[in-house]
Amino acid sequence: MPPDLNLRISPRSVQRETVDKLRLAIFSGMFQPGSRLIESQLCTQLGISRPSLREALRSLEAERLIEIVPNRGPSIPALSWEVATAIYEVRELLEVEAAGRCASRISPDQLHELEKSLSAFKAAASSNDSLARVMTAADFYSIILANCGNPILEEVHRGLVARISFFRGRSMSLEGRAQSSLSEMREIFESIAAGDEKAAREASRQHVLKAKAAAKISMDSKP
Amino acid sequence: MPPDLNLRISPRSVQRETVDKLRLAIFSGMFQPGSRLIESQLCTQLGISRPSLREALRSLEAERLIEIVPNRGPSIPALSWEVATAIYEVRELLEVEAAGRCASRISPDQLHELEKSLSAFKAAASSNDSLARVMTAADFYSIILANCGNPILEEVHRGLVARISFFRGRSMSLEGRAQSSLSEMREIFESIAAGDEKAAREASRQHVLKAKAAAKISMDSKP
DNA sequence: GATTGCAAGAATGTCAGACAATCCGCTTGA
DNA sequence: TCAAGCGGATTGTCTGACATTCTTGCAATC
Numbered sequence: 294m295p296p297d298l299n300l301r302i303s304p305r306s307v308q309r310e311t312v313d314k315l316r317l318a319i320f321s322g323m324f325q326p327g328s329r330l331i332e333s334q335l336c337t338q339l340g341i342s343r344p345s346l347r348e349a350l351r352s353l354e355a356e357r358l359i360e361i362v363p364n365r366g367p368s369i370p371a372l373s374w375e376v377a378t379a380i381y382e383v384r385e386l387l388e389v390e391a392a393g394r395c396a397s398r399i400s401p402d403q404l405h406e407l408e409k410s411l412s413a414f415k416a417a418a419s420s421n422d423s424l425a426r427v428m429t430a431a432d433f434y435s436i437i438l439a440n441c442g443n444p445i446l447e448e449v450h451r452g453l454v455a456r457i458s459f460f461r462g463r464s465m466s467l468e469g470r471a472q473s474s475l476s477e478m479r480e481i482f483e484s485i486a487a488g489d490e491k492a493a494r495e496a497s498r499q500h501v502l503k504a505k506a507a508a509k510i511s512m513d514s515k516p
Numbered sequence: 517m518p519p520d521l522n523l524r525i526s527p528r529s530v531q532r533e534t535v536d537k538l539r540l541a542i543f544s545g546m547f548q549p550g551s552r553l554i555e556s557q558l559c560t561q562l563g564i565s566r567p568s569l570r571e572a573l574r575s576l577e578a579e580r581l582i583e584i585v586p587n588r589g590p591s592i593p594a595l596s597w598e599v600a601t602a603i604y605e606v607r608e609l610l611e612v613e614a615a616g617r618c619a620s621r622i623s624p625d626q627l628h629e630l631e632k633s634l635s636a637f638k639a640a641a642s643s644n645d646s647l648a649r650v651m652t653a654a655d656f657y658s659i660i661l662a663n664c665g666n667p668i669l670e671e672v673h674r675g676l677v678a679r680i681s682f683f684r685g686r687s688m689s690l691e692g693r694a695q696s697s698l699s700e701m702r703e704i705f706e707s708i709a710a711g712d713e714k715a716a717r718e719a720s721r722q723h724v725l726k727a728k729a730a731a732k733i734s735m736d737s738k739p
Numbered sequence: 740g741a742t743t744g745c746a747a748g749a750a751t752g753t754c755a756g757a758c759a760a761t762c763c764g765c766t767t768g769a
Numbered sequence: 770t771c772a773a774g775c776g777g778a779t780t781g782t783c784t785g786a787c788a789t790t791c792t793t794g795c796a797a798t799c
Contacts, residue, residue, distance in 0.1 A: 348574045352574045355576075363529045449676075
C-alpha cells in the first residue's frame with residue numbers, strides 16, 4: 294500500500310488557485326522587486342473579484358512573499374542582502390539537519406527519486422533555462438526534506454527557499470555556477486546513498502555556503 | 517541614537533487588529549482544538565464585516581494557527597503529538613543556535629532585559645496563572661532570539677512556538693514543571709551572561725528537551 | 740531653481756447585500 | 770437498523786458602493 298495514499302480530494306477554491314498562480318508568478322520573476330501590485334489590475338488579469346484577490350494577497354503576505362503596507366497596498370519586497378544572509382544561514386541549519394537525517398532513513402525507492410531529480414538538474418544545468426535550473430534544484434532539496442522524517446523542517450524550509458527565489462534565479466545564471474552546483478549536489482547524493490550521515494551534513498553545509506557566496510556575487514555584479 | 521528608531525508610523529487596519537485579537541484568543545485557549553469557527557459569529561463578536569474577517573482568517577491560516585477546509589470553513593487544528601514532536605525538534609535546532617549566538621554577542625543592556633524577564637517568569641512560576649507563565653517564558657525566549665543576530669531565526673521561531681501554545685499552556689500547569697523550567701532558564705541565562713557559547717547551547721538543548729517531555733506527559737494525562 | 744502647497748485622480752480599506760454551492764443533522768420511509 | 774431525502778446553516782464568491790489615503794502634476798512662492 295502506498296504510504297501517502299490520500300483519499301481526500303481537495304476542492305480547489307478560487308482563493309487557492311489565485312495564491313498558487315501568484316506564487317508561481319513571483320517565483321518566475323514576473324514582478325520586479327519593490328514594484329507595487331495594483332489590485333484592480335490583478336483582478337482583471339486573473340479574472341476574479343477584489344475580495345477573492347485580497348484574501349489571496351493576505352495569504353502571500355503571511356508567507357512573506359509580498360508586503361502589504363496599510364493604505365499603500367501590496368508590493369514585492371526588495372530583499373536586502375542582510376535579510377538574504379539571514380535566510381541562507383537558517384537554510385543551512387535546516388538543510389544540514391535534513392540531509393543528515395535523510396542519510397540514515399531514506400528508502401531505496403526515494404533514493405531512486407533523488408537520483409532522478411539529480412539527473413533532471415544535470416539536464417537543466419546544461420540548458421539555458423535558468424528557471425528550470427532553479428526548479429529542478431528545488432525538487433532535489435524537496436525530496437531530501439520530505440525524507441528527513443520531520444514535516445515541519447520541510448515546511449519551514451520551503452517557506453524560506455521561496456523567499457530567496459529571486460537570488461537563486463540570478464545566481465543560477467552565473468557562469469559556471471550550475472556546474473559546480475551540480476557537483477556539490479552529487480556529493481550530497483553520494484553521501485546519502487552511502488548512508489553516511491556525517492558526510493551528508495558536511496556536503497550539505499558546503500553546498501549552502503557556496504550557494505550563498507554565488508548569490509552575493511550575482512548581487513554585487515548587478516546592483 | 518536609538519538603533520531601532522522607526523520613523524514610520526504604522527496605521528492599524530481592521531484586518532491587522534483582527535489578526536492580533538484572534539491570535540491572542542487562540543493563545544489563551546479560548547477555542548477548543550478541533551472546534552470550528554463560524555464566520556458570522558466572529559463578525560458580530562468582533563464587530564467587523566465578513567470580507568475583513570475572511571482576510572484575517574487567511575492570514576492566520578498561512579501562519580498555521582487555524583485550518584481552512586474548503587466548504588467547511590475555519591477551525592482550530594487538533595495538533596497531533598507527531599506534529600508537536602516535529603515542532604519541538606525544529607524549535608530545539610533554532611533555539612540552541614540562537615542561544616549560542618546570543619552568548620557571544622548580546623549587549624549588557626539586553627542582558628539586563630533578559631534578567632528582568634527571568635525575574636518576571638520567576639514571579640509567574642509562583643503564581644497560579646498558567647497563561648502568565650507561558651507569556652513570561654515566551655518573553656524570555658524572545659529576548660534571546662531577538663539578540664541572536666538573525667531576524668529570520670527569530671521570525672521562524674516565533675511562528676513555531678505560537679503553534680504549540682496549546683501544549684505549553686497545559687504543561688506549564690503541570691505540578692513542578694514551572695519550577696524546573698525556571699532553573700533550566702536560569703542555567704541558560706547564566707551561560708549567556710558568562711559568554712559561554714557552548715554551555716548556552718547545551719543548557720538550551722536541555723530546556724527544550726525537558727519542555728517536550730513535559731508536554732508529552734501533560735498530553736498523556738489528559739487525552 | 741528649488742521648495743511648498745494644493746487639487747484632481749487613482750488606489751486602498753471597509754462595508755452591505757446577494758446568491759449559488761455545499762455541508763450537516765434530522766426526519767421519513769423501507 | 771439503515772438509507773434516502775429534505776431544510777437550515779454555512780461557506781465561496783461576486784457586485785457595488787463610499788470614505789480615506791496616497792500619488793502626481795501643476796501652480797505659487799521664496
